[in-house]
Amino acid sequence: MQNPxxxxxxxxxxxxxxxxxxxxxxxxxVELQGSARFDSVNPQDGSIIASLVSxxxxxxxAAVASARQAFSQGCWSQLSPHQRSRTLLRLADQIEQHRExxxxxxxxxxxxxxxxxxPDIAVASGIVRGVAERVGTxxxxxxxxxxxxxxxxxxxPHGVVAAITPWNFPLYVALAKVVPALAMGNSVVLKPxxxxxxxxxxxxxxxxxxxxxxxxxxxxxxxxxxxxxLLALHEDVDCLSFTGSTATGRLLMQYAGQSNLKALLxxxxxxxxxxxxxxxxxxxxxxxxxxxxxxxxxxxxxxxGTRILVARALYQPLLDxxxxxxxxxxxxxxLQAATQLxxxxxxxxxxxxxxxxxxxxxxxxxxxxxxxxDRDAGLCHYRPTLFTDLxxxxxxxxxxxxxxxxxxxxxxxxxxxxxxANDSRYGLSATLWTRDFALANRxxxxxxxxxxxxxxxxxxxxxxxxxxSVEPAGAxxxxxxxxxxxxxxxxxAKSLHFRLA
Ligand code: ADP
Numbered sequence: 001m002q003n004p005x006x007x008x009x010x011x012x013x014x015x016x017x018x019x020x021x022x023x024x025x026x027x028x029x030v031e032l033q034g035s036a037r038f039d040s041v042n043p044q045d046g047s048i049i050a051s052l053v054s055x056x057x058x059x060x061x062a063a064v065a066s067a068r069q070a071f072s073q074g075c076w077s078q079l080s081p082h083q084r085s086r087t088l089l090r091l092a093d094q095i096e097q098h099r100e101x102x103x104x105x106x107x108x109x110x111x112x113x114x115x116x117x118x119p120d121i122a123v124a125s126g127i128v129r130g131v132a133e134r135v136g137t138x139x140x141x142x143x144x145x146x147x148x149x150x151x152x153x154x155x156x157p158h159g160v161v162a163a164i165t166p167w168n169f170p171l172y173v174a175l176a177k178v179v180p181a182l183a184m185g186n187s188v189v190l191k192p193x194x195x196x197x198x199x200x201x202x203x204x205x206x207x208x209x210x211x212x213x214x215x216x217x218x219x220x221x222x223x224x225x226x227x228x229x230l231l232a233l234h235e236d237v238d239c240l241s242f243t244g245s246t247a248t249g250r251l252l253m254q255y256a257g258q259s260n261l262k263a264l265l266x267x268x269x270x271x272x273x274x275x276x277x278x279x280x281x282x283x284x285x286x287x288x289x290x291x292x293x294x295x296x297x298x299x300x301x302x303x304x305g306t307r308i309l310v311a312r313a314l315y316q317p318l319l320d321x322x323x324x325x326x327x328x329x330x331x332x333x334x335l336q337a338a339t340q341l342x343x344x345x346x347x348x349x350x351x352x353x354x355x356x357x358x359x360x361x362x363x364x365x366x367x368x369x370x371x372x373x374d375r376d377a378g379l380c381h382y383r384p385t386l387f388t389d390l391x392x393x394x395x396x397x398x399x400x401x402x403x404x405x406x407x408x409x410x411x412x413x414x415x416x417x418x419x420x421a422n423d424s425r426y427g428l429s430a431t432l433w434t435r436d437f438a439l440a441n442r443x444x445x446x447x448x449x450x451x452x453x454x455x456x457x458x459x460x461x462x463x464x465x466x467x468x469s470v471e472p473a474g475a476x477x478x479x480x481x482x483x484x485x486x487x488x489x490x491x492x493a494k495s496l497h498f499r500l501a
Pocket of ligand 1: 244
């Protein structure tokens with residue numbers, strides 16, 4: 001049962017939000033000069049939350065110049081890792097103090113239920129703490145040398161890092177890029193998705209409050225094809241870190257090539273397998289986890305497990321249970337504390353998901369449940385949808401849908417499962433379900449994907465906070481995120497040679 005008081009409390013808080021849409025450049029909130037504008041729209045009811053400016057060339061130049069100036073002055077880049085670490089820990093405190101406001105901003109802008117966005121902010125602040133603690137433990141490497149020489153391997157910051165981020169976990173993904181970049185001494189220009197900019201703008205304020213010097217973190221709003229493109233083409237951006245679609249990732253590689261060969265870190269699309277091996281008994285729990293694995297955040301998760309490959313003996317019992325669970329799921333208002341399933345982030349995304357589902361249906365895919373919007377739940381809701389009888393080569397089994405849509409397929413041997421799992425142009429992540437740990441270990445090493453999760457729903461956040469490092473493969477992109485290697489990704493290798501005599 002929903003608690004009506006709870007509902008009032010979150011809606012009341014949302015009404016009281018004071019929203020500042022101005023960009024953060026050089027340590028101050030400023031009006032952008034761009035003439036193009038866009039609206040932030042609540043996908044639950046279509047209400048307009050705010051109207052924002054899309055940063056133009058002049059604005060992008062100003063943000064990059066501010067980041068460059070701060071970097072060159074050394075107010076942050078020349079601090080010791082311990083000094084930066086202390087400030088980042090204060091940033092984590094700030095995020096925790098403002099967690100309800102940040103969670104609420106993400107929820108109203110892209111529809112993530114507060115039941116998801118609140119814990120997500122907690123995971124995000126855990127990442128900030130993890131990075132802050134790790135950065136003080138990195139060491140420079142003294143090389144073996146003769147008595148009259150001294151040689152060192154160093155890692156130095158790139159300089160100006162641009163971060164272009166998506167709408168599916170607006171604050172979390174931004175932090176997962178901005179914080180390692182800052183930790184290593186870079187200055188940053190963050191451009192969040194045009195669908196969900198507000199929590200990132202607040203992040204800029206919180207960074208200042210934590211003591212990150214003016215100009216070190218700049219946040220500009222804008223449309224991908226304008227502001228994002230200008231950042232990616234900018235001659236004075238040294239490194240571009242991106243999470244989003246593979247189509248945009250391809251463009252960014254071109255822009256980097258057309259401009260200054262900036263370093264790239266790209267986390268693009270995924271079509272991740274969930275492999276269920278024979279011999280499991282808690283089928284109710286397993287069915288719940290499999291559904292959660294692709295319905296969480298309405299399927300708008302890069303590591304969503306949308307190709308569900310099941311040992312033939314378990315196929316029918318799992319299908320029955322999954323359909324039962326999915327039919328019992330109700331989408332709801334993201335600002336009700338009990339809601340687990342929110343809307344898709346926009347009407348465009350709803351149309352995209354609907355089109356892909358209809359096309360697969362017309363190719364002969366059988367829809368075991370779902371396959372339609374859920375207007376009763378709100379403007380952009382789509383029913384959790386499960387396909388059967390689709391060949392593995394079908395576009396729905398090969399292309400990212402970014403909605404609560406998966407396909408179920410039976411296999412006969414673990415070798416066949418592995419072959420199917422790796423039959424994808426993507427290579428982002430994978431989940432295995434089994435009691436046979438020797439087999440799990442073997443398959444986990446061979447399956448394509450950065451994070452491989454065994455017997456749990458894939459969710460990279462907590463393991464990043466623990467220090468795990470992952471890198472996508474194929475059309476999912478490249479560049480390490482998380483852990484020590486994820487910090488080094490925001491640096492360049494450099495060596496020093498001293499002749500002492
Ligand atoms: P999705 O909408 O699926 O998250 P996108 O790749 O469209 O994926 O968007 C991710 C981020 O990339 C957003 O911040 C968006 O504004 C930005 N973006 C989109 N198109 C471009 C582009 N041509 N150049 C640079 N950035 C872009």
